[in-house]
Amino acid sequence: MNKVLRVAVTEYLTAVRSKAFLIGIIMLPVLMFGGLIVAQLTKDKVDLKDRRFAVIDRSGKMYEAIARRAEERNRNGIFNGQDGADPKQIRPRFLPQVFEKPETESRTVELVLSEQVRAGELFAFLVIGKDILNTKGEGDTEVAYYTETPTFTDLPGWIEQAVNEEVMAHRFTEAEVDQALVKRLTRHTPVKRLGLAALSDTGELIKAKEENKLATFGIPAISMFLLFILVMSSAPALLNTVLEEKLQKISEVLISAVTPFQLMFGKLIGAVMVSLTLSVLYLGSVVFFLARMEMLSLVPVSLFAWFLLFQLLALMIFGSVFSAIGAACSELKDAQNMMFPAMMLVMIPMFTWMPVLQAPSSTFSRVISLFPPATPMLMMLRIAIPPGPPWWEIALAVVLTTGFMLLCVWASAKIFRVGILSQGQTPTFKKLLVWIISR
Amino acid sequence: MTTAVRLTHVTKTFGAHTAVEDLSLEVPTGSVYGFIGPNGSGKTTTIRMILHIFHPDSGSVEVLGTATSRAANDRIGYLPEERGLYKKMTVKRVLTYYAGLKGMNTADARGLIDTWLERMNLGEWANRKVEVLSKGMAQKIQFISAVLARPELLILDEPFSGLDPVNLEVIHEAIVELRQRGTTIIFSTHDMATAEKMCDSIFMIYKGRKVLDGTLDSIQSRYGEDTIRLRLNGSVDPLKGLEGVTLVRDQGRYQEVRYAGDPQDLLRALVAKTEVRLFEVTRPSLHDIFIRIARPETGEAADHE
Numbered sequence: 001m002n003k004v005l006r007v008a009v010t011e012y013l014t015a016v017r018s019k020a021f022l023i024g025i026i027m028l029p030v031l032m033f034g035g036l037i038v039a040q041l042t043k044d045k046v047d048l049k050d051r052r053f054a055v056i057d058r059s060g061k062m063y064e065a066i067a068r069r070a071e072e073r074n075r076n077g078i079f080n081g082q083d084g085a086d087p088k089q090i091r092p093r094f095l096p097q098v099f100e101k102p103e104t105e106s107r108t109v110e111l112v113l114s115e116q117v118r119a120g121e122l123f124a125f126l127v128i129g130k131d132i133l134n135t136k137g138e139g140d141t142e143v144a145y146y147t148e149t150p151t152f153t154d155l156p157g158w159i160e161q162a163v164n165e166e167v168m169a170h171r172f173t174e175a176e177v178d179q180a181l182v183k184r185l186t187r188h189t190p191v192k193r194l195g196l197a198a199l200s201d202t203g204e205l206i207k208a209k210e211e212n213k214l215a216t217f218g219i220p221a222i223s224m225f226l227l228f229i230l231v232m233s234s235a236p237a238l239l240n241t242v243l244e245e246k247l248q249k250i251s252e253v254l255i256s257a258v259t260p261f262q263l264m265f266g267k268l269i270g271a272v273m274v275s276l277t278l279s280v281l282y283l284g285s286v287v288f289f290l291a292r293m294e295m296l297s298l299v300p301v302s303l304f305a306w307f308l309l310f311q312l313l314a315l316m317i318f319g320s321v322f323s324a325i326g327a328a329c330s331e332l333k334d335a336q337n338m339m340f341p342a343m344m345l346v347m348i349p350m351f352t353w354m355p356v357l358q359a360p361s362s363t364f365s366r367v368i369s370l371f372p373p374a375t376p377m378l379m380m381l382r383i384a385i386p387p388g389p390p391w392w393e394i395a396l397a398v399v400l401t402t403g404f405m406l407l408c409v410w411a412s413a414k415i416f417r418v419g420i421l422s423q424g425q426t427p428t429f430k431k432l433l434v435w436i437i438s439r
Numbered sequence: 440m441t442t443a444v445r446l447t448h449v450t451k452t453f454g455a456h457t458a459v460e461d462l463s464l465e466v467p468t469g470s471v472y473g474f475i476g477p478n479g480s481g482k483t484t485t486i487r488m489i490l491h492i493f494h495p496d497s498g499s500v501e502v503l504g505t506a507t508s509r510a511a512n513d514r515i516g517y518l519p520e521e522r523g524l525y526k527k528m529t530v531k532r533v534l535t536y537y538a539g540l541k542g543m544n545t546a547d548a549r550g551l552i553d554t555w556l557e558r559m560n561l562g563e564w565a566n567r568k569v570e571v572l573s574k575g576m577a578q579k580i581q582f583i584s585a586v587l588a589r590p591e592l593l594i595l596d597e598p599f600s601g602l603d604p605v606n607l608e609v610i611h612e613a614i615v616e617l618r619q620r621g622t623t624i625i626f627s628t629h630d631m632a633t634a635e636k637m638c639d640s641i642f643m644i645y646k647g648r649k650v651l652d653g654t655l656d657s658i659q660s661r662y663g664e665d666t667i668r669l670r671l672n673g674s675v676d677p678l679k680g681l682e683g684v685t686l687v688r689d690q691g692r693y694q695e696v697r698y699a700g701d702p703q704d705l706l707r708a709l710v711a712k713t714e715v716r717l718f719e720v721t722r723p724s725l726h727d728i729f730i731r732i733a734r735p736e737t738g739e740a741a742d743h744e
Contacts, residue, residue, distance in 0.1 A: 003539075003540055006536070006540060007540070010536050014527070018527070248524075248525075248526070249521035250523035250524065250525060251523070253519060253523045253581075254540065256515070256517040256519070257512060258540055421492065
């Protein structure tokens with residue numbers, strides 16, 4: 001068996017047999033979708049303890065309305081499956097109570113109620129200014145909500161809405177305007193978002209389809225992030241394995257049997273194989289789920305081909321750069337320092353993907369997606385956004401990136417050759433350049 | 440007699456530093472050749488040129504009949520001074536991998552690995568991870584990795600360091616057997632006693648230049664019979680103040696001195712002063728020769744590049 005292949009297969013088997021690989025397979029979906037799943041699972045696990053709150057209604061006209069609304073909410077607004085047979089409480093009850101001695105001097109009232117909140121008798125209290133219903137907004141119109149638990153926003157949110165609706169209703173009534181009329185006149189008009197109309201082959205009009213959030217935002221973003229994660233899970237690992245071999249003096253044994261280039265290239269191919277394995281796993285499950293949800297037609301087959309091509313290019317570029325860094329350094333700390341600039345290149349798409357997604361054919365998007373280190377991910381993003389960039393831009397991107405990839409592999413091989421057996425001080429960038437241009 | 444390794448006027452520089460200068464050397468096929476020299480003197484560079492890891496700036500390196508390419512590397516076994524094994528791999532996998540890199544097919548390698556592991560009393564460790572092995576065991580595994588692919592040329596860099604006497608004996612026997620089968624062995628070491636015991640010829644490099652090359656006998660005779668090994672009853676004080684005496688080494692139980700003049704004169708002078716228990720006129724040991732050459736500055740220089 002060819003030595004490059006031998007290195008590649010060993011690298012591959014070592015990687016896929018490791019616990020880290022298994023954990024990695026599970027971690028990606030967990031990271032991407034775990035939040036959603038946990039949110040879904042814990043949706044019903046809210047604290048259903050009653051929220052009692054005192055109301056100091058200086059206007060004397062608001063408490064009744066608040067209490068009525070709270071009662072209505074507690075009866076109808078806190079259960080799920082009302083239409084079903086088994087209503088289950090999913091939100092806490094809000095229980096307002098009027099504060100008996102509103103005449104007491106305000107500072108003392110606040111203090112008394114604050115103590116009650118601290119003692120756990122109340123959850124919060126509300127102070128409503130006496131001129132709250134003043135239509136000109138003059139006088140004491142302040143509404144203040146006091147609590148020890150400001151992170152629970154449901155209650156103040158509900159209160160704000162309740163108070164505002166009441167106040168507004170009062171203002172309309174004062175102005176002798178019919179409530180029902182106001183509602184009718186101020187109703188919201190939604191805007192439908194559509195794609196473009198087209199002609200079919202038979203000359204019939206194909207009506208524009210309603211915009212699909214998944215197709216226009218979801219698929220491009222997911223393809224790019226998946227690509228990013230796949231590259232990140234394989235390329236920097238090369239730095240570690242190369243550095244480890246160097247620190248444990250394995251390199252010297254290997255270099256006596258294979259050339260540095262064979263070693264580096266074998267490792268690169270191993271990393272590409274690991275990454276493609278992950279790719280097949282993830283893309284396979286994406287296809288499976290899309291098929292189950294009958295949304296497979298949203299993803300053109302060509303997208304998968306582009307994905308694999310850009311994955312290969314990105315891995316070769318960053319994989320060779322990271323292995324060269326591993327070979328050049330003699331200490332993990334130095335390697336981390338040197339890794340930083342390379343990491344910044346990997347991260348470019350992360351900093352720029354939003355503007356590219358918003359305006360895929362802007363000058364900025366075109367230029368940045370033709371910058372080779374960023375091309376694999378950003379061009380992937382642009383291709384995934386319908387209708388995609390013009391063909392010549394894609395072709396140019398592939399040519400530029402392939403050229404850049406060859407340059408990276410060549411330069412890295414030069415650094416790798418000298419670095420792998422060098423000991424002691426980590427070279428400066430100037431020294432690395434000397435290594436690259438040396439014979 | 441054929442030649443396994445032939446270096447002809449080889450020079451290798453790293454930047455401003457000359458690691459090896461105008462070195463010519465012939466290692467005959469089937470011989471055991473000792474490479475000695477202080478740290479940083481160019482031993483490792485020389486070995487790496489023999490392995491074609493480094494290319495000389497000038498001169499030529501011919502190994503097993505092939506010059507200037509790595510074609511011969513599959514026929515060379517190399518045990519570097521610093522051991523390198525993958526900690527997370529099992530013993531068997533590491534050995535199969537290393538044998539594979541030497542061009543051996545997996546089936547052949549597996550059979551040989553079992554034989555070697557048994558021979559080194561490591562049979563039960565075949566499927567354990569390298570990280571659980573003791574230092575001595577790892578050393579033996581590394582040795583197996585160097586000899587597994589039946590090399591014609593075996594380069595051993597400090598093969599005995601860190602071994603207990605039992606394991607040392609096992610490796611020693613293996614080396615002797617390989618030699619009997621006709622393997623050419625290059626043996627780099629700091630242990631002069633071992634070099635004296637095992638090597639047919641000795642090559643010493645110092646500051647990048649060859650300073651010794653030949654059989655032990657020829658080297659020793661170049662330095663003549665100027666060493667006197669003696670033991671006195673009581674302290675070594677009587678030696679002090681004697682004209683022409685230089686103390687080479689105080690071994691505790693005996694002293695080695697050099698005497699400028701007739702040893703018999705020294706003996707007479709000593710007998711007059713104290714009781715002499717031992718007085719032997721001998722040739723300098725390799726150790727002494729080494730120190731005589733390298734004494735001026737044996738400061739620990741990093742074993743560069």
